[in-house]
Amino acid sequence: MSGSAGFSQGKPLCTAALGVEAYTYRNSWPRGVGRTLDTTRMLGFTELEGDGGRMDPKEFRRLCGMGGRGGPAASRGAYENVIVNI
Numbered sequence: 001m002s003g004s005a006g007f008s009q010g011k012p013l014c015t016a017a018l019g020v021e022a023y024t025y026r027n028s029w030p031r032g033v034g035r036t037l038d039t040t041r042m043l044g045f046t047e048l049e050g051d052g053g054r055m056d057p058k059e060f061r062r063l064c065g066m067g068g069r070g071g072p073a074a075s076r077g078a079y080e081n082v083i084v085n086i
Contacts, residue, residue, distance in 0.1 A: 019049060025040065
């Protein structure tokens with residue numbers, strides 16, 4: 001059997017959105033927010049949890065949107081959002 005036995009060729013293994021916590025890239029942010037967002041996008045992450053740290057939240061959201069993301073998911077207010085939208 002080959003190493004790819006059981007995998008459908010040409011079909012993605014995961015079709016759900018992949019996300020990553022911004023803290024994972026804590027050492028990369030000082031090198032450039034745009035550059036770091038590009039890296040996460042190239043790795044296949046379409047969701048980002050966290051914020052831009054000291055960066056203006058509106059600017060950070062704009063940069064996230066430029067990379068094909070809808071914007072960062074933030075923990076602040078997440079519980080309230082779930083309760084309201086159930």
